[in-house]
Amino acid sequence: MIIGSLLATMALAPSPALAERAAPHQPATTVGVSAREYDFALYRATVPAGRVTLVLHNFGEDDHDVQVRGPGGYRSATSADIEPEATLRYGVRLRRPGRYLLVCTKPGHLAAGMKATLRVR
Amino acid sequence: MACYDRSDLTRRQLVGRSIGFGLTVYASKLLTADALLESAQAQAAAAGDAPVLVSVFLPGGCDLLSALPPVEQLGLLNDLRATLPPGDVPGLPGETRLGMHPAFTDGINGGVAGLFAAGKIGFLPGIDYAPPDLSHFHSRHFWERGMVTEEAGAGWLGRWLDRHGSGENPLQGLTMSSNLSPVLATAGAPVAALNDPDDAALQFGGTWGMGADKAAEAWTRLAALPRHGAGPQAAGHIAGLTQSVGTLLAPYKSDPKKGIDPLASSVAYPTGSDFAKRLSSLAGLIAQPLGIRVATINAPGDYDTHDNQTADLTKALAELSRSLSAFQADLEARGVADRVLTFVWSEFGRRPQSNRSAGTDHGAGGIAWVQGTRAASGILSDFPDLGALDREDNLAVTVDFRRVYASLLEQWLGTDAAEILPDAAAAGRLQVVR
Amino acid sequence: MRGHRWSEDHVRRVFWRAGFGATPREASHFARVGKGATLNWLLDGPAHGPQMVGHQPRVKGRRLDPVNEYGHDALWWLDRMVRSQRPLVERLTLFWHDHFATADQDTPLMLRQNHLMRSRGFGSFPGLLNGIMRDPAMQFFLSLADSTKDAPNENFARELMELFALGGGYTETDVREVARALTGWRSVRHGSRSRSIRWSSKDHDPGPKTIFGHTGKYTPRDVIELVTHHPAHAPFLMTKLWAAFTNEELTTSTRRALVDTYRRHDRRIKPVVAEILRHPALYSRLDAPDMIKPPVVLVAGLLRTTGTPITISAYTWLLDQMGQVPFRPPSVAGWDGGTAWLSTNSMRARVTLANQVLAWGDAPLKVPKGAGHLAWNARQHVTAAHDAVGRPWLSAGAHAVLVDVATTFFDDGHPPDRDRADMLQKLLRHLMISGPDAQLH
Numbered sequence: 002m003i004i005g006s007l008l009a010t011m012a013l014a015p016s017p018a019l020a021e022r023a024a025p026h027q028p029a030t031t032v033g034v035s036a037r038e039y040d041f042a043l044y045r046a047t048v049p050a051g052r053v054t055l056v057l058h059n060f061g062e063d064d065h066d067v068q069v070r071g072p073g074g075y076r077s078a079t080s081a082d083i084e085p086e087a088t089l090r091y092g093v094r095l096r097r098p099g100r101y102l103l104v105c106t107k108p109g110h111l112a113a114g115m116k117a118t119l120r121v122r
Numbered sequence: 123m124a125c126y127d128r129s130d131l132t133r134r135q136l137v138g139r140s141i142g143f144g145l146t147v148y149a150s151k152l153l154t155a156d157a158l159l160e161s162a163q164a165q166a167a168a169a170g171d172a173p174v175l176v177s178v179f180l181p182g183g184c185d186l187l188s189a190l191p192p193v194e195q196l197g198l199l200n201d202l203r204a205t206l207p208p209g210d211v212p213g214l215p216g217e218t219r220l221g222m223h224p225a226f227t228d229g230i231n232g233g234v235a236g237l238f239a240a241g242k243i244g245f246l247p248g249i250d251y252a253p254p255d256l257s258h259f260h261s262r263h264f265w266e267r268g269m270v271t272e273e274a275g276a277g278w279l280g281r282w283l284d285r286h287g288s289g290e291n292p293l294q295g296l297t298m299s300s301n302l303s304p305v306l307a308t309a310g311a312p313v314a315a316l317n318d319p320d321d322a323a324l325q326f327g328g329t330w331g332m333g334a335d336k337a338a339e340a341w342t343r344l345a346a347l348p349r350h351g352a353g354p355q356a357a358g359h360i361a362g363l364t365q366s367v368g369t370l371l372a373p374y375k376s377d378p379k380k381g382i383d384p385l386a387s388s389v390a391y392p393t394g395s396d397f398a399k400r401l402s403s404l405a406g407l408i409a410q411p412l413g414i415r416v417a418t419i420n421a422p423g424d425y426d427t428h429d430n431q432t433a434d435l436t437k438a439l440a441e442l443s444r445s446l447s448a449f450q451a452d453l454e455a456r457g458v459a460d461r462v463l464t465f466v467w468s469e470f471g472r473r474p475q476s477n478r479s480a481g482t483d484h485g486a487g488g489i490a491w492v493q494g495t496r497a498a499s500g501i502l503s504d505f506p507d508l509g510a511l512d513r514e515d516n517l518a519v520t521v522d523f524r525r526v527y528a529s530l531l532e533q534w535l536g537t538d539a540a541e542i543l544p545d546a547a548a549a550g551r552l553q554v555v556r
Numbered sequence: 557m558r559g560h561r562w563s564e565d566h567v568r569r570v571f572w573r574a575g576f577g578a579t580p581r582e583a584s585h586f587a588r589v590g591k592g593a594t595l596n597w598l599l600d601g602p603a604h605g606p607q608m609v610g611h612q613p614r615v616k617g618r619r620l621d622p623v624n625e626y627g628h629d630a631l632w633w634l635d636r637m638v639r640s641q642r643p644l645v646e647r648l649t650l651f652w653h654d655h656f657a658t659a660d661q662d663t664p665l666m667l668r669q670n671h672l673m674r675s676r677g678f679g680s681f682p683g684l685l686n687g688i689m690r691d692p693a694m695q696f697f698l699s700l701a702d703s704t705k706d707a708p709n710e711n712f713a714r715e716l717m718e719l720f721a722l723g724g725g726y727t728e729t730d731v732r733e734v735a736r737a738l739t740g741w742r743s744v745r746h747g748s749r750s751r752s753i754r755w756s757s758k759d760h761d762p763g764p765k766t767i768f769g770h771t772g773k774y775t776p777r778d779v780i781e782l783v784t785h786h787p788a789h790a791p792f793l794m795t796k797l798w799a800a801f802t803n804e805e806l807t808t809s810t811r812r813a814l815v816d817t818y819r820r821h822d823r824r825i826k827p828v829v830a831e832i833l834r835h836p837a838l839y840s841r842l843d844a845p846d847m848i849k850p851p852v853v854l855v856a857g858l859l860r861t862t863g864t865p866i867t868i869s870a871y872t873w874l875l876d877q878m879g880q881v882p883f884r885p886p887s888v889a890g891w892d893g894g895t896a897w898l899s900t901n902s903m904r905a906r907v908t909l910a911n912q913v914l915a916w917g918d919a920p921l922k923v924p925k926g927a928g929h930l931a932w933n934a935r936q937h938v939t940a941a942h943d944a945v946g947r948p949w950l951s952a953g954a955h956a957v958l959v960d961v962a963t964t965f966f967d968d969g970h971p972p973d974r975d976r977a978d979m980l981q982k983l984l985r986h987l988m989i990s991g992p993d994a995q996l997h
Contacts, residue, residue: 033624035662035750038430042750044623044664056626060660062424062434084394088626103748117748256728257718259889292900301879301892302899315899317877324904327911328923328982332968337983340961344991347953351846353803356895357992364903428699428711478707514728 029054029092032119034103036083037061039113041103047120050098055091059083064107065115069093071101079106095121173534174408176464177279177305177418180442182426183258184468185482186247186489186506186517188435190214191221195508199474202508206431206476215239218501220247225439229447230390234439237450241499244554246490248506248520250470254486258426261469266304268527268543278527279416280308281542282535287311287415292363293370296407296417298400303418312359314367319385319403320376323368341365370412385410389452391445397422398445405449409456415535421445425468429479442466450493463534463555464493465526471517474508487517490526498553524549562591565842568949572997573801573847574598574833575643577857580947595833598644599826608639611918613866620866622667627872629663630882633670635866637856648829649674650852650882651800654893656688656720657885658697662750665693666883678826681793681818682784685720689738689776692753698888701743701753705761708735715888716783725788726768733765734783737774784823790815797828803846804837845949845996848897851878853997855909858921858989861946867918874912877905898995910990914982920944923985928977934962937977941984954993958984 029052033044037060059065062085069077080091095101098121105115191199191211199208211221215238226234237243251270255261264270268278276284283295283306295313297303302315316322326337345362349355376383385406391398400419408414423438446464453459471488487506492498503521512518528539528546533555539546564583571578571586575598578586586594601607613620613635615628622632637646652673658666669691676684688694689712695701703709713735717726740760743751765774767782774782783789794814798806814828821827832838849857855871858864875881879902880891891897913921927944928937938958942950950958965980966972988994 028618031621031624033626033663040745040751041748042662043748044662044750046748056624058626058663060662062430062437119748257714258887259718297899300877300899300901300905301896304896307896315901317901322904324907325911326907326983326986327915328986329979333965333976333979333983336961336965337986340957340983340987341991343957343960344954344987344993347951347957347992349951349992350844351803352895353846353848354844354992354996356898357848357995360898360900360903361992364900364907367900368904428709479709483710 027051031056034058034067034117035060036065036067036105036115038063039105039110039115041067041105041115041117043103043117043119047122048095050096050121052092052094053119053121055093055103056088057083057091058088059085061085065105065110066107067091067103068106069095069101069103069119071095071121072097072099075101095119098122170411171461172413172415173536174414174458174462175279175416175530175534176404176462177303177416178421178446178464178466179303179305179418180421180423180425180438180466180468181262182424182468183261183470183472183484184425184489185427185431185435185472186487187472187474187508188431189223189226189439189489190245190247190505191223192219192505192508193221194219196221198508202474203476203482205478205480206482216500220501220505223435223439225436226443228440229392229444230451231447233443233447235443237447237493238499242450242493242495242497244492244498244500244502246492246503246521246526247501248471248487248503248517249467249490249523249526250486250488250519251522251524252486252519254470254516254519256470256484256486258469258484263304265467265469265523266307268524275307276309277303277305277307278542279418280306280311280313282531282537283311283313283416284309285541286535286537288413290366291370291413292366293407293412294415296404296414298404298417298419303420305418306416312363312366314363316367316371316403319371319374319407322371323375324365338365374407374410387452388455389448391448391452392441395422395441395445397441398448401445401449402452405452405456405458408453408462409458421466427472427481428477428483429481431476431481446493454495459495462494463497463530465530466491466493467523473516474511475515485516486512486514487519490523492530492554496555498556502552502554521552522549525552526554529554562594563587563842566591566839567594569839569842569845569997570594570598570833571643572845572849572853572857573838574829575647575860576637576853577861577946577948577997579861579863580943583947591834595830598833599830601642601645605641607641608636609641610639610863611865615867615869623663626663627869629667630872630875630884631866631869633882634852634856634859634871637852638859638864638866643860644829645674645677647853648677648825650850651797652677652684653882654885654890655796656694657888657890658691658693659883659885659887661693661696663883664750665691665696669693670883678829679824681823681825682780684825685716685784686777686780688720689716689780690741690753692751695741695753696743696751700738701741701751703735703739703741704756704759705736705739706759708732708739708761710735713738716779719889721783721792722786722788723792725786730767733767734779736761736763737765737767737779738776740776790818790823794818794828797825798832801832802835802838802840804840810835810837844951847997848894848995849997850891850893850897851875851880851902851906852882854878854906854995857997858909858913858946861948862921862944863946864913864921865918868912868916870912870916871909874905874909877908878902903995906995907990910986913989914986923978923982925978926974928974928979928981930972930974930977932977934959937962937965937980938984941981941988944981945985945988948988948994949996950988950993954987954991958987961987 030048031054034057035042064082066080068079077093083089101119103117104111214220214222266277287294292312292314295306297315306313329337345358349358374384387402391402424434427434453462467490468488471485472482473485506517528549529551531539564587567583567586568578620628620632622629640646672687698712699709700712714731741753742756744754818828914923
């Protein structure tokens with residue numbers, strides 16, 4: 002079983018968001034996300050503007066990744082690959098209210114429907 | 123996704139309350155660390171060339187017709203698999219009249235296909251038992267037990283250890299996983315499950331020096347206390363074995379800071395594969411004087427391909443081919459290949475007719491193979507005829523798994539199959555070793 | 557009149573089997589109030605007062621987020637087992653989670669299924685089964701969603717009979733016909749949220765089906781009735797429930813009595829569980845527990861009986877190494893229990909658990925500096941350690957070994973010092989919660 006090693010990795014790897022020197026009084030909002038072929042599902046639909054930690058778990062059988070696209074041409078960096086059964090914590094800073102799109106940048110995945118909308122208020 | 127089944131499963135109802143660890147004698151004569159090491163090494167040295175059988179399980183029911191498609195019946199296969207066309211099928215090397223899954227060429231030395239071409243693999247198409255049972259849990263249980271019975275009890279290799287193994291060395295029967303494979307469940311002989319040889323020592327936090335010695339000594343005594351009943355005896359027995367495993371493996375612990383890894387391999391295993399990492403550890407352990415005789419490991423991947431079969435099976439077989447070819451090369455590089463035979467199996471085959479979700483449902487007539495420098499090579503059983511399906515539209519069973527087990531016991535482990543398998547005489551034999 | 561007395565040993569037995577152990581205070585309290593009141597408390601809960609007691613769990617100083625933080629779902633449930641005043645409800649929920657094992661689904665769906673099992677686990681079994689059949693996590697796991705009349709999927713139908721309700725007494729034809737009767741659910745997406753399911757009449761096969769020799773235009777609801785009225789059903793379920801609470805043999809007459817109770821109460825679970833908890837077999841050999849604690853019960857029990865809150869996330873990977881992470885069963889057949897819980901690897905993880913809680917956990921399990929006293933004699937060292945870890949069961953033999961350890965601990969030629977008195981406390985407490993006896997309940 003791989004769960005143990007993944008959880009261990011999870012615990013050790015600092016999220017990019019936490020590594021930032023952002024205001025410590027406003028903790029990041031965590032959003033659970035499931036990824037599978039070809040679908041993202043968000044466990045939280047709306048978050049306050051600021052730091053957001055996406056906790057993505059790959060329930061599928063192929064590798065996936067995530068990029069966040071938002072208002073004003075905002076584009077996050079693309080995350081590392083998430084292997085099947087793996088969990089990745091990915092931190093972003095979403096400053097402006099509005100609709101943000103999570104997409105998988107693997108070839109063909111977005112076209113197949115692998116996207117989800119996160120609202121920032 | 124279909125039935126979720128990647129780990130060692132036995133339906134609980136079948137296993138019932140599992141087996142008793144009847145051999146209390148063992149617990150009462152727990153050995154000290156030094157004596158244990160000596161004993162295991164003496165045992166290993168006395169039988170330095172003792173054969174080792176490695177069992178690799180492909181959970182879910184691997185599809186024979188995708189793994190080794192019959193080239194002369196491709197038209198028929200195409201008709202049956204409307205939602206799952208076989209596509210271009212490379213030929214299996216040699217005069218086999220069979221194709222092979224393209225993923226079988228993945229890996230060093232040409233992967234599984236390369237091993238077959240080199241005469242190191244004997245395929246067993248159509249392996250199963252009749253009449254077939256299409257439940258994962260029933261079928262697995264039968265294969266694990268080595269008999270078609272719903273009764274709980276020791277596994278077929280566990281029974282072999284009970285009869286021919288040591289009363290002291292848990293590493294003689296080793297599952298490379300968190301939990302012991304039911305194949306290795308014994309009535310009394312010590313066996314072990316191991317995740318990582320580097321992480322085997324029993325430690326008692328907060329104790330050091332003399333305190334740590336006292337802790338180990340106390341643990342030994344607690345484990346050896348007399349107990350009654352299956353649960354309490356298992357608790358004491360396993361407590362003792364856990365300590366033994368730590369002691370036996372202590373000399374092989376790696377130290378990355380000092381660049382020391384006593385089990386390091388000279389062969390490049392595929393990266394990012396936990397299965398490959400475990401096989402690498404296993405090859406390293408087999409090459410040490412630890413007295414390993416039978417080992418089991420589960421392959422990753424979803425062989426229960428009710429849907430999305432093309433992609434899932436390609437992925438699973440590719441990792442399998444890459445890992446097994448590295449394992450074989452490693453055993454050869456370590457000079458132990460002539461005493462290791464690998465047996466790859468799955469609990470059943472799949473239905474010739476594809477289903478509507480681009481997959482196949484549970485069927486009969488599966489696939490297994492023997493692998494090694496001393497494995498009988500070629501196609502060792504009749505390929506089931508696609509034109510002669512059974513009443514349930516499944517492939518015919520052309521070789522009973524118990525015939526293969528009996529042959530492995532006699533030809534490889536060198537012991538009478540009748541001691542281990544009921545009705546061994548009636549099972550017949552086929553040549554699995556050369 | 558030993559056999560008739562209701563003692564602390566009886567309380568500990570039933571609290572372990574029907575929950576996660578008793579604290580010393582619970583043991584003495586419920587020994588005083590008697591068997592009837594104890595079982596009533598377990599079955600019905602406290603008449604008033606909070607449902608959860610003790611400190612809230614915190615990991616890295618933050619509250620748990622079971623939905624969004626991967627792995628917190630397991631900690632969240634573990635915390636309920638540790639602090640709930642309805643321990644039997646949690647234990648029964650764990651039983652159903654094993655019985656209707658589901659995995660690999662979105663966390664919100666898994667938590668929703670967990671709620672279903674918790675809220676309906678004591679009630680009508682057909683009702684629970686009906687809920688499970690319509691549960692999105694189960695439907696996606698066993699491909700019941702999108703099993704349509706044009707492409708029926710046998711996966712759920714087979715497990716419904718083999719694992720959930722019958723165990724045997726059906727044919728391959730029954731599997732196919734039940735699969736046809738269960739067609740009609742489709743998966744739906746709601747924006748960016750997890751998928752759910754909806755009923756679609758046009759995808760249901762309305763034709764006649766022959767199931768267990770009866771023919772009719774059966775619907776999913778009919779299937780639940782057919783299956784739970786099948787003669788194999790009640791004995792199958794009673795046998796499994798019995799084995800969840802005791803290793804004692806289920807005699808033919810007891811099984812018949814349980815089946816009778818089950819049927820008389822219109823297939824409700826609570827009267828059956830009550831009957832099992834009242835049965836003398838549950839209290840046999842109180843001085844020699846013989847069931848192996850499932851990993852979840854081991855961990856929750858250790859924390860609960862000592863009043864230790866969850867403050868570290870290590871429990872999740874420890875449970876994984878022991879072979880049982882809640883919400884992640886290995887297959888639809890659930891976990892293999894009994895002695896199959898124990899291997900050299902899982903035993904090592906059980907030892908590592910003790911290392912974690914004694915060094916990194918929270919009070920009172922964490923061993924403070926100054927825990928040991930030089931003035932104590934061997935028995936006092938052992939008693940102090942035993943009190944500190946919630947007085948778990950120890951066999952007389954194990955107790956003697958520990959007294960012996962304490963007696964000889966300072967015999968190394970050096971004058972005793974306080975650090976080594978602390979070390980002795982750590983060692984004794986460790987062996988009490990990690991040794992062979994600690995694995996049994």
